[in-house]
Amino acid sequence: MNHTNAQEEANRKAKPVAPKVKELIERTKSVILATVDAEGTPNSSYAPYVQIGNTLYVLVSFMARHTKNLADGRKTSVMFIEDESATKQIYARERLTIEASTSQIERDSATWDTVVTKLKETHGKVVDVISEMGDFILIALQPVKGSYVNGFGSAYFVDENLEILEHRNDVNHQSK
Template sequence: MKPLANETVKLQYMKLADRVKTLMLGTIDEKGRPFVSYAPFVKKDGKLYIYISRIANHYRHVEANPDVDVMLIEDESNSANLFARERARFVCHAVNIGNEGHEELFERFEASFGAPMIRVLRGLDFSLFELTPLAGRYVAGFGQAYDIDLNADRFEHVARDGHTQSVKQAAT
């Protein structure tokens, strides 16, 4: 499998980041066990924002331990190879920023998920969390991993021999 040019892959990542509307959220529960959930999100200025209910398990987990992992992943139905789904993972620090004074974020949520839905949620027990990515990794396919930031200002190919030999053997 021939590696793609960095700019081509960067554009592919940016399309994924714009297309995906929910993220997988990895947190740690009260007993130190991993917990995976998901949340709709919006982006602004290199950060991710989620709007989650206080009764949700992941709300308590993020409040107790703000170190979280998130993953944006291509839908299975759009993936040519389920062993190499296109995805981006970020190590993040989360902060509950409350709901006051964040109208631009709510406008982004309304644009993505519909104003009627967001108006309903704003009347409930939901709260905004700001997720600041500290490190990121984008995987376009076998042998095509890149260290990135959310906006793709950093986009560096991870040069490892691990998959390269196996991919070459499989191709012959």
């Protein structure tokens, strides 16, 4: 098998199917959040989440810096990443990064009730306590676009439905 055929075969075998993206999301109980404040200062944090449809929801406190950034609708990135203890290669951890728009869900709305119920089912009774605290708000994170990586040379564009669009990198890593 020549180099071109071998590379094509490797790419074919490496290409993930859409359910792999969904499996990574399902295996993850919290998301890493990257936000920016009004001055453009970045902040990274995390929050437990639930997914309903393609929308992710986080119940977050204004005691955390990221909450104001999320509530103000500033640029947000969300990352799901394979647990370090489960990865075969630390440089090639499976990960999904999504650019997302944000909106605050009003308390006492049907959406609030539905999401808080699912948060409680997923994360336990602590949600009963924190959802009643005045500094906690519910934020919807609506995916816009993203990327999914599951190994070296295996990076893909992802759409707002969290589906694989196409291979992200037609140029392989370059040697020195």
